[in-house]
Amino acid sequence: MIKVNNINSFYGKAHILNNLSFDIAGGEVVAMLGRNGAGKTTTMKSIMQLVRPKTGTVFFKEHEISRMAPHQVAKLGLGYVPEERRIFTDLTILENLEVGRQPPRKDAPEWSVDILFELFPNLHERRNNRGKTLSGGEQQMLTIARTLMGNPLCLLLDEPSEGIAPVIVEQMAKTILELKKQGLTVLLSEQNLHFARMVADRAIIIEGGEKRFDDTFAQLEAQPDIKEAYLSV
Amino acid sequence: MGLIFAQLLTGLANAATLFLVASGLSLIFGVTRIVNFAHGSFYMLGAFIGYSLMQVLPGMFGFWSSVLLAGLAVGVIGVIVEILVLRPVYKAPELFQLVATFGVILVIQDLALLTWGPDDVLGPRAPGLKGIVRIMGEPVPKYDLALIAITPFVLFILWYLISKTRIGILVRAATQDREMVGALGVNQAWLFTGVFFLGATLAGLGGAIQLPKGGADLLMDFNILAAIFVVVVIGGMGSLPGAYVAAVLISVLNVFGVTYIPQSTLVLMFVVMAVVLLIKPYGLFGREEVAGEHGQVGEPERPIKPAGTRGRIIVGGLLVILAMVPFFGSNFAQVLITDIIIFALFAASLHFILGLGGLVSFGHAAFFGSGAYVAALLVTHANSPMEIAFLLAPLGAGGAAIIIGWLCMRLTGVYFAMLTLAFAQLIWSLVYQWGEFTGGDDGLVDIWPAAWLNGTTPYYYFTLLFGIGGILLLRHVAHTPFGYALRASRDSMRQAEATGINTKRIQWAAFAFAGAVAGLSGALFVFSKGSVFPTELELAKSFDALIVIFLGGVKTLAGGVVGGASLEFAKDFLTRFEYWRLLLGLLIIFVVILAPEGIVGASRRLGERLGFVDDGEGRR
Known part of the structure; x- marks a missing residue:
């Protein structure tokens, strides 16, 4: 579904991603783990073309997306949920969802405002409230719901568990598993190993913009030195 | 009723x-x-x-x-x-696009004239x-x-x-x-x-x-x-x-x-x-502007450094050439260079608050005009000798900048810019409508320098001394602790405050200082022309300065001077043609599209690529 090939990404002169490559198969949920500053968000943005890799290619399905504009990437069915949430604070919840709306796609589950309100009942109650009045957890749900309105095939979830209450984290995990059941492919970045293990089939660990590990959680447990080196704070 | x-x-x-x-x-x-x-x-x-x-x-x-x-x-x-x-220029530094739209104004003016x-x-x-x-x-x-x-x-x-x-x-x-x-x-x-x-x-x-x-x-x-x-x-x-x-x-x-x-x-x-x-600082129905909330903060500023040896040699050489001009150049060349230096000083003073202070002023002509009018009014009404009038002019402009700065300092971004514009228009309309005192539309005439400066060449040297002196002073201040504090306030107001800098006061002081220097250029101007008219206080004058520093390069120290000199020079050449606005407008648009970092920024980048200039991180 996604194929990242030897990408190198920069912020100005700072070299953030270093020859990074990985594949994600259709229907898989993959967790990208690593410390703050390891390059997780940059990887997400480099797939979405919000940061343009200087060298290397990114494929989504059969399309090479590494020369496309972000809106074209989104149109192909890649949904991006940013870490900072970036909801439109002056727009109501309903309007936020409207921004994300795209025509349905035959190979992906189809979402509507009503279905999403079933998945996120809190949002329904506050549908006419402005984005700025929402709590952190509600904002996180709105961001996911907004992206789902585009009927994506694949979700890029940047640190979904960050900054929200523990109860909601659990709810978030259920939501992601529900999305998986619907057939969505998910790449999520995480610092919370516990959360990642709950939802993901596979772990990719990056550090200093390079891939250090790419295998199942069982394998990760079997290699405590890797866990120690790249995940402990 | x-x-x-x-x-x-x-x-x-x-x-x-x-x-x-x-x-x-x-x-x-x-x-x-x-x-x-x-x-x-x-x-x-x-x-x-x-x-x-x-x-x-x-x-x-x-x-x-x-x-x-x-x-x-x-x-x-x-x-x-x-x-x-x-x-092509959406990604350029904030407000840079307004220069492009200014070019469009000029093009449309001549196209309308043609049609x-x-x-x-x-x-x-x-x-x-x-x-x-x-x-x-x-x-x-x-x-x-x-x-x-x-x-x-x-x-x-x-x-x-x-x-x-x-x-x-x-x-x-x-x-x-x-x-x-x-x-x-x-x-x-x-x-x-x-x-x-x-x-x-x-x-x-x-x-x-x-x-x-x-x-x-x-x-x-x-x-x-x-x-x-x-x-x-x-x-x-x-x-x-x-x-x-x-x-x-x-x-x-x-x-x-x-x-x-x-x-x-x-x-x-x-x-x-x-x-x-x-x-209501953000208008009747407006809401607060937060810098950078629109995802267009742009690349981080490059730190500016004192001139290196090579830079000093080039500037020194240029000064020697300028000092020699009266020996080989024509009378006209001296007048042209006098104009250019005066305008470059004015542009450099705006660059000081805009480039280093991050304060976009749309009304900087107010201080240029204040300087010119203070000098002219002193000569006309108080019969004061040129030397005194010349000395008091920057002080008068600085005083105006202190008051206007105090009133504007509570706002930021475009609102700040608009308030400076409002006050500049206020001063302009005051001068324009108070005919008995300021001469109104007829301006003030017969404002000539003292006998020892009367003549193109003596005044040329006088302008060289004060004009270049003013520019070097602005440059010097950029490298003093005050200049550091000013740049810190521009880059991150909160962090600057946290380190104990009173950012508003620093910016206010910079605004006043820039106003005084603009007043100096105004004083140089009025004695070189012998007259002053309300046009020197107009919006167009403020815009001119704004255009040249963006063209020269906001993020470079030399931007104001280089831009000012280039525009004045281009104007002198282009105004010989009937449709010079069209040409100048197109020129501006091309510079904006081809060199979004301005003339100085673009030539530095070119220099880096060719290996002549240090890239700011010690690499060649």
């Missing part, structure tokens, strides 16, 4: 055009964050195109079709401008609405009543479009975070183009619809510019109801002003704006 009501109606009718044009400006700014200086030009085009159409389309239907078609035609022109000129000739045209009267009706015994033109009825209708349509339709929702979302809108699958480039189309259409409609009241002429672009900026700022940037309320407020006050305090006409709207902004 009848008269007052009739005047109220006149004010409301005048508000129609103002609202149409200003709402377009507000929309464009709200979404694209571009301060579109060319908006007045769109308005002018609407008037001329509408006029031409009305010549061929007869009757009432023809008249209103002409108005609509003129609007749409201008909308298409707006799209062309957006695609050709603005798209419609230099004469003013009288607008046809609207068929079917030619007469007057009597309301409470007072005559009110029927056309005024039509305008009063149309405006709220337009406001409603716009309001509906923006708040109820999908396009409107996308536009509002893009206002807040355009990158995110793109990541959700919306092609925001076309959204921007669409907004530009709508904004330009509104300006064109405004121009065409006022034809029966005002006609069309080649000055109307600049004449409306200040007023629509005032309306947008009073109403709150990006707020449509705000634009309507402000347009009505300004127009009605203006009608009463003309009747009861005619001396106030030019000043009135700026006084209103200043009062509103001092009470």
